[in-house]
Amino acid sequence: MEMVVNSMKNYTTLHSLPISLLRQYVFCPRIPYYSELLGFNSNEPLWTEQGQKFHSDIESLIKRRLPSKFGLANPRFEKRMNVVSFELNLHGIVDYTFYNDEYVVPIEFKISGNKPTRGQELQLLAYGYALSEMKNLNFERGYFLFGNNKKPYSVFPSEEKKKDIIKIVNQIKNDQITMLLPESAASINKCTQCEFLNLCNDRNF
Numbered sequence: 001m002e003m004v005v006n007s008m009k010n011y012t013t014l015h016s017l018p019i020s021l022l023r024q025y026v027f028c029p030r031i032p033y034y035s036e037l038l039g040f041n042s043n044e045p046l047w048t049e050q051g052q053k054f055h056s057d058i059e060s061l062i063k064r065r066l067p068s069k070f071g072l073a074n075p076r077f078e079k080r081m082n083v084v085s086f087e088l089n090l091h092g093i094v095d096y097t098f099y100n101d102e103y104v105v106p107i108e109f110k111i112s113g114n115k116p117t118r119g120q121e122l123q124l125l126a127y128g129y130a131l132s133e134m135k136n137l138n139f140e141r142g143y144f145l146f147g148n149n150k151k152p153y154s155v156f157p158s159e160e161k162k163k164d165i166i167k168i169v170n171q172i173k174n175d176q177i178t179m180l181l182p183e184s185a186a187s188i189n190k191c192t193q194c195e196f197l198n199l200c201n202d203r204n205f
C-alpha cells in the first residue's frame with residue numbers, strides 16, 4: 001500500500017495539470033476533483049459559436065491596431081498556442097500571443113464582463129509564465145480584452161501571484177493523492193450554475 005501511495009505521489013508530482021484548472025479551482029475546489037481525478041467531463045465550451053464569431057471578428061483588428069497598445073516593437077503574433085511550464089507543472093492553450101525578441105504578451109478575450117475574476121487572472125498569468133519559460137523571454141504583463149469595445153485590461157505578474165498559482169497546483173495534486181472530496185464554500189449562486197451539482201449531495205437547494 002505504501003508503494004502505491006508513494007508512486008501516486010511521484011505521479012502527481014510530475015503530472016502536468018491543465019492551466020484552466022486554476023480558474024476552476026478558484027471557482028470551486030471540487031471541480032478539478034471531479035474532472036481530473038474522477039474523470040467527469042466538465043463540458044467546458046472551447047469557443048462557442050458566438051465565441052468563434054467574436055474571435056474571427058476581432059482577429060484582423062488585433063493584428064492591425066492592438067500591437068501598438070501593447071508597446072511591443074516588431075511584434076509577432078500567434079493564435080491558440082500550446083504552452084507548457086515544467087516549473088509550474090502546467091500546460092494549456094493561450095488564445096493569442098504577441099512577442100518579440102525581448103517580451104512575451106499573452107492575451108485572452110472575454111465576450112462579457114469588464115474585469116477578470118481572480119481565477120481568470122491566475123490563468124492568464126500562468127499562460128504568461130509558461131510562454132516566458134518556453135521562449136526564454138521576459139513576461140511583464142498580459143491583457144484581457146473585454147466585450148465589444150475590446151478595451152485592454154492589464155494584469156501583471158508578481159511573486160505573490162506566482163506563489164498563489166503554485167499553492168493551487170499543490171492543493172489540486174494533494175486532493176488527487178488523498179482522494180478526499182474537498183470542502184467547498186461555493187455559494188448557492190455558483191452551485192446552481194454548476195454542471196456537477198448532481199454529484200454534490202451535500203448541496204440541497
Ligand code: SF4
Binds near residue numbers: 029186190194200
Ligand atoms: S455544485 Fe457547488 S460545491 Fe459542487 S462542484 Fe459545483 S460549485 Fe462546487
